[in-house]
Amino acid sequence: MIPVSGFEGRVVAVLGLGRSGLSAARALRAGEADVLVWDDNPEARARAEAEGFVARDLAREGGFDGVDWLVVSPGIPHLYPSPNPVVAAAWTAGVPVDNDIGLFFRALGGEGWDSFDSPPRVVTVTGSNGKSTTSALIHHILTSSGRESQLAGNIGRGVLDIEPPEDGGVVVLELSSYQTDLARALTPDVAVFTNLSPDHLDRHGGMGGYFAAKRRLFAEGGPDRCVIGVDENEGRYLANQLAEGPTDDRVIRISSGTKLAGPGWHVFARKGFLTEWRKGRQVASIDLRPVRGLPGAHNHQNACAAYAATRALGLAPREVEAAFHSFEGLPHRSQIIAEAGGITWVNDSKATNVDAAVKALLAFGNIRWICGGLMKEGGLTGLAPGLAHVTKAYVIGREAAGFALGLPGVEAEICTTMEQAVARAHAEAQPGEVVLLAPAAASFDQYDSFEKRGEDFAARVRGLLGL
Known part of the structure; x- marks a missing residue:
């Protein structure tokens, strides 16, 4: 568990007691916050109360009396199609609203990080499709190469359930638009945008709101390196907004099906081959056709994203290629x-x-x-x-x-x-x-x-x- 610091002696309310909500409540309590909880489901409240948490109906009059902060689970709407009544009550009471992802980034980098030879890194992955496979593949490549890695967020464990990363460790987070939209702190080291297609439009008030939720991870997160899928206009726009010029290799453009050119850093897959170009010359090439766990052009895009992210972390092409062949894929995904x-x-x-x-x-x-x-x-x-x-x-x-x-x-x-x-x-x-x-x-x-x-x-x- 990662204890959430900065709330010592303050009252923090947690709305929604599923996996991420209970995890946030435990992490806040470990950081010495005074935690209140609520869920409309009586069974969920009973489970939390069995762990010693105090339940309070936050929607009733006076529900936010004395409350300093509200943490909302990702499945609860905070704006569209209409705000949850508890969220609206928090606005009225002037109580800041956050989620577990925001708490994670607030808590990261505490005491002891100055003593690390290699500070831990955080890689985040968002997009419409391929997030889970890309995140799991990045994690697999890192562990196969002997790097400490933990996988969390929208896949695997809740982000606050992981152990504090060690010297040189990497945390890989799959983040949905529900998570990036509300988090008050977003500071990844490497951020990946896979692609964009219509999804969750009612939750974000349309396609523009959906893209804006994804874009926050990059525009407000300020990652050191951005891996951007440029097969849609939104990705091309995002890459253009982030780069200071054609040679800016802080932005790695990726594509499945299109050969990318120019003096920047590019990774693309065509006809079953992944190719890396940097500063106008080819750096590496990998034949993806025999990689059983990554069939089809959509998985080749995932491979490009994971390759680019792990290369940004300093891994060699041969390490990445070897890990591709031992990746078995994820359940329910090809x-x-x-x-x-x-x-x-x-x-x-x-x-x-x-x-x-x-x-x-x-x-x-x-x-x-x-x-x-x-x-x-x-x-x-x-x-x-x-x-x-x-x-x-x-x-x-x-x-x-x-x-x-x-x-x-x-x-x-x-x-x-x-x-x-x-x-x-x-x-x-x-x-x-x-x-x-x-x-x-x-x-x-x-x-x-x-x-x-x-x-x-x-x-x-x-x-x-x-x-």
Whole structure:
């Protein structure tokens, strides 16, 4: 645990008692703050009270009497589509609102850091797609190279649950827009922006607010090095805003599919090869095609981002390349779960939006595609580039019929349930084909999370195959 200092003897309220909320409450108490907690869920309050925390209904009149600071869990809206009543009450009371990410950066760099030969570093990763894989890959490369590394944030442990980093250690944080939007302190050493596509628009009041939440990590965080995906206009804009000129190598531009040129620092992947250019000359090249854990152009973009971030930390290209080959990928993200009878079964349940699903479709050919679920704002517009790779779609979810209508030119069978979709794909798949779960939709119409959806898919596949 990282004790949060600076609040000794002050009253700090924590709203939301999930993983990050309870972690923040514990870290604040370890730093000698007087902690109050609240969650609308009585069971969550009971768990916190069992640990000795005092619950107070912050929304009632006088709820903020004596409170100096409010820490809000990331799932709680603080502005759009409308502020949570407790957040609005904090504004009225003049109480600063923060989150666990802000507390982490406030607490980092305390006593003892002056004695380190190599001060610990923090690498942050944000973007619409690829954050988890990129973060895990950076962590894997570092540990494979013998560097101390901890992975936290939106993946793995809560950020305040990790141990204080040691001499030369690296903390790798995956940060969602919910986390970057509210944190009052953001000071990473290396910050990565993967890409941007429409997502969480209701939470941020539109695409501009969504991008602004991501941009805070760079514009206000002031990282020493920025790794920026420039395959969208937002990334190109961000890289231009951060760089002082074409030779400014504090900004490393990355791309999947486009050869980047110029005197700056560039890392790009084309036709399966990752290439690093610096000061107008090629520095290194890696063949990504045999890297089993990183299939497809979207994973090649993740590889470029992780390569650039670890190079910024001083690792050699050969160290990064060796680590690529031992990376097994993450569950529910282009995860090969079985190969039998010449048929490959792939779980990409994390493809919860159209952009992620298209990237998964483009990574494979001859696909029997299991898709569907709770459609997000914007519907299925944008799927077209990947549909040519689809032999047949098997549509699940309560909106299966409507989802199928959004797949022009694709043979689609309405299955509704995962059980039926897997059974029908198994019955019809031929050697050389891929059965891919990439829903292009949220899971909440049938599952508690995309993880539960992916686990159901994997279990049914293994059951049919007798694995």
